[in-house]
Amino acid sequence: MGRYGRYIPWIILGCTILLFPLRTSNYYLQIACLAGIYIILIIGYDFILGWAGLLSLSHAAFYGIGAYTSALLSVNFSIPFWVTLPAAAIVAGLFGLVVGFPTLRLRGHYLALGTLAFGEIVVLVLMRWRAVTRGVDGVTGIVPASFGLFVFDNNKSYYYLLIFFILILAIFARRIHQSRFGRALIAIRTAEVTAEVSGIDTNRIKLLAFILSAVYAGIAGSLYAYLFRYISPETFGLHQSITILTMLLIGGGGSIGGSVLGAILLSFLPEWLRFLKDYYLLLYGVGIVLMMAFMPDGVIGLAKKIISKIKFRLPLRRNV
Amino acid sequence: MHKKILIAALILGMVLTACGPAVQEQTTQEIPTEQPTQLAATESTQATTEPTQAATVPDTIKIGFVAPLTTANALMGWSMQQGAQLAAQEINDAGGINGVPLELIIEDNSNTADVAVNAINRVLSENPVALILGSTSAQTLAMEPIILENTLPTIIMGSSPSLTDQGNPWVFATRADDGFAATAAVKFAVEDLGAKKVGIFHAAEEFGTSVAPIIISALAEYGLEPAAVVSAPSTDKDYSAQLLELQAADVDVILVWVLPAPGILLARQMKQLGMDTPVVANPVFGLSQVLVLMTPEELAGIYSMTDCVPSQSTDEKILAFVQAYKDRTGTTPDLFGALSYDSVKLFADVITQVGTDLAAIQAGLFAVTGWPGVCHNYSFDAKGRGGYDISTVDISTGTLKVVGTVSK
Numbered sequence: 001m002g003r004y005g006r007y008i009p010w011i012i013l014g015c016t017i018l019l020f021p022l023r024t025s026n027y028y029l030q031i032a033c034l035a036g037i038y039i040i041l042i043i044g045y046d047f048i049l050g051w052a053g054l055l056s057l058s059h060a061a062f063y064g065i066g067a068y069t070s071a072l073l074s075v076n077f078s079i080p081f082w083v084t085l086p087a088a089a090i091v092a093g094l095f096g097l098v099v100g101f102p103t104l105r106l107r108g109h110y111l112a113l114g115t116l117a118f119g120e121i122v123v124l125v126l127m128r129w130r131a132v133t134r135g136v137d138g139v140t141g142i143v144p145a146s147f148g149l150f151v152f153d154n155n156k157s158y159y160y161l162l163i164f165f166i167l168i169l170a171i172f173a174r175r176i177h178q179s180r181f182g183r184a185l186i187a188i189r190t191a192e193v194t195a196e197v198s199g200i201d202t203n204r205i206k207l208l209a210f211i212l213s214a215v216y217a218g219i220a221g222s223l224y225a226y227l228f229r230y231i232s233p234e235t236f237g238l239h240q241s242i243t244i245l246t247m248l249l250i251g252g253g254g255s256i257g258g259s260v261l262g263a264i265l266l267s268f269l270p271e272w273l274r275f276l277k278d279y280y281l282l283l284y285g286v287g288i289v290l291m292m293a294f295m296p297d298g299v300i301g302l303a304k305k306i307i308s309k310i311k312f313r314l315p316l317r318r319n320v
Numbered sequence: 321m322h323k324k325i326l327i328a329a330l331i332l333g334m335v336l337t338a339c340g341p342a343v344q345e346q347t348t349q350e351i352p353t354e355q356p357t358q359l360a361a362t363e364s365t366q367a368t369t370e371p372t373q374a375a376t377v378p379d380t381i382k383i384g385f386v387a388p389l390t391t392a393n394a395l396m397g398w399s400m401q402q403g404a405q406l407a408a409q410e411i412n413d414a415g416g417i418n419g420v421p422l423e424l425i426i427e428d429n430s431n432t433a434d435v436a437v438n439a440i441n442r443v444l445s446e447n448p449v450a451l452i453l454g455s456t457s458a459q460t461l462a463m464e465p466i467i468l469e470n471t472l473p474t475i476i477m478g479s480s481p482s483l484t485d486q487g488n489p490w491v492f493a494t495r496a497d498d499g500f501a502a503t504a505a506v507k508f509a510v511e512d513l514g515a516k517k518v519g520i521f522h523a524a525e526e527f528g529t530s531v532a533p534i535i536i537s538a539l540a541e542y543g544l545e546p547a548a549v550v551s552a553p554s555t556d557k558d559y560s561a562q563l564l565e566l567q568a569a570d571v572d573v574i575l576v577w578v579l580p581a582p583g584i585l586l587a588r589q590m591k592q593l594g595m596d597t598p599v600v601a602n603p604v605f606g607l608s609q610v611l612v613l614m615t616p617e618e619l620a621g622i623y624s625m626t627d628c629v630p631s632q633s634t635d636e637k638i639l640a641f642v643q644a645y646k647d648r649t650g651t652t653p654d655l656f657g658a659l660s661y662d663s664v665k666l667f668a669d670v671i672t673q674v675g676t677d678l679a680a681i682q683a684g685l686f687a688v689t690g691w692p693g694v695c696h697n698y699s700f701d702a703k704g705r706g707g708y709d710i711s712t713v714d715i716s717t718g719t720l721k722v723v724g725t726v727s728k
Contacts, residue, residue, distance in 0.1 A: 027441040
């Protein structure tokens with residue numbers, strides 16, 4: 001490999017992603033779009049679970065808050081996408097602040113339970129507060145996202161819009177991970193007491209991570225609303241939080257690559273298994289159990305292991 | 321570092337490229353399996369088909385079918401699938417649609433909106449000419465924009481009026497809507513059971529809360545006011561507070577609008593509290609999976625509204641369907657088995673007459689008047705509503721005994 005050899009994998013990866021919509025069906029494109037939304041969700045969730053080591057089960061609620069904020073603003077006030085998207089991020093972030101402030105004083109199981117309760121409350125409110133949320137019937141008639149005269153009203157264009165957001169949010173997440181804040185999160189995950197005596201304001205850092213993850217979820221929710229152009233409360237229940245948790249665990253926490261792989265793998269896996277007809281969800285469950293058992297560090301952990309083995313066998317050229 | 325990216329790129333590349341050919345593989349796989357049936361069908365029934373016409377005829381006529389085959393409503397989905405498959409089998413045994421075999425593209429919606437949208441897209445990738453949805457109202461609403469975009473004639477089995485109120489000209493409902501059923505329930509309670517003090521128990525979700533005002537206004541036409549109105553979320557397991565309130569109001573009939581599981585619990589808890597007040601309920605107690613879970617004591621005094629009871633019919637054609645369904649599944653068909661059987665047969669009939677052009681099928685459905693199915697006689701109005709009659713059944717013997725039928 002020459003001087004620019006190290007860019008080759010990136011180019012292959014970029015081309016694959018960019019050319020994907022040109023040679024696939026609308027069916028796979030739709031799943032790819034949903035996977036893209038999950039990528040944003042999981043990158044956000046990684047801030048609290050992968051980096052700060054806090055188990056929260058309310059991520060789907062922030063996702064729902066983002067989706068409903070965007071959808072209701074769009075349907076009731078005809079506000080365009082580029083306003084409702086930041087609005088969704090802000091509202092979800094504010095809820096993150098309000099919820100995170102009391103619950104982050106809890107630890108371990110208690111934090112999981114506290115956030116679980118919040119998630120359930122949000123779904124119940126979405127179902128019951130009919131005057132505002134339109135109840136279990138959900139919200140229809142969301143105006144498609146547009147940029148100038150260009151309307152993102154099909155999966156192909158939306159796919160590229162999602163890539164744009166994923167890139168921005170992934171780069172931002174990477175910058176955060178490498179910052180002082182990111183290192184503080186690792187310190188909290190490793191040993192909270194030690195972090196505290198080292199002068200890290202652990203409560204503040206944890207709260208910031210929680211808000212940040214809620215903002216990511218809000219953005220993902222908004223993008224979800226504009227993808228489906230119909231939302232209903234059932235989508236944002238506990239099962240969704242569990243799906244998000246599973247995706248991160250399967251992909252491998254603490255890295256953007258893990259978040260991306262987990263989101264893509266678990267979005268496509270149940271659909272690939274559809275040919276098994278009645279048994280596909282059973283096989284899907286078995287698959288997840290096996291992955292948990294044999295890949296405790298997720299797909300990315302396994303990839304790292306393989307790489308270190310390759311490295312061991314073939315000394316890298318640059319080391320020579 | 322870059323090796324790591326290479327591995328990630330390879331994994332991702334594999335994931336993404338695996339998506340492309342999958343569709344092609346499936347279509348190529350289909351041809352060998354379908355060809356013999358098609359040949360047999362064309363030889364036996366369509367020997368006179370002109371060669372030019374035969375050249376444009378597709379291998380199969382595909383009808384999409386999306387229903388809850390897993391999770392909470394799986395039993396309902398099972399009935400739907402059996403009914404649809406029975407209809408398809410009968411059509412193909414008789415030579416298909418104009419000699420072309422009918423193929424059902426069956427997918428599960430997992431009872432959630434996301435998966436329902438994936439399922440409909442999966443079905444659409446097979447180019448069906450019609451679609452049947454056995455989904456709840458939320459999932460159907462999630463799929464309606466896709467139906468509109470693809471201009472696909474679709475029969476739905478949801479009963480919420482909101483599904484046909486979307487102004488989507490491609491959606492046709494085969495069930496009597498909930499408002500009509502509620503009015504019929506009130507009529508039965510007042511006219512047949514002589515109710516004077518009516519209590520209402522409804523689910524606290526959309527489908528229950530939207531029906532309560534309809535019941536109240538229907539009662540007002542008889543100069544009655546409900547003696548008590550109570551509700552409970554479908555996730556609750558204990559209804560004693562609500563039942564005691566109804567008991568305290570000394571009601572003589574309770575109108576019940578709930579989901580299957582709460583319906584069973586409600587009947588059980590009424591007996592535990594010693595209440596023998598007659599109950600007139602929404603179609604929950606017309607479902608075979610509900611009846612098998614109830615004891616004879618719990619069944620006493622319960623009347624249920626239901627779209628149809630094929631097994632009680634005197635029509636030979638309907639009885640033949642009941643027998644065929646029994647032979648196939650070992651159970652008596654419930655309303656969902658009958659509705660999806662009708663949906664497939666109705667589509668086949670329309671396609672036989674007008675061909676496989678989507679707009680022609682849509683026009684053909686609108687033109688249907690009094691089409692005799694096993695569940696209803698169908699005619700679709702401008703909104704695409706087609707279910708025009710509803711029966712009241714007495715379930716106290718463990719089987720459905722029709723005691724009255726109301727038609728629009």
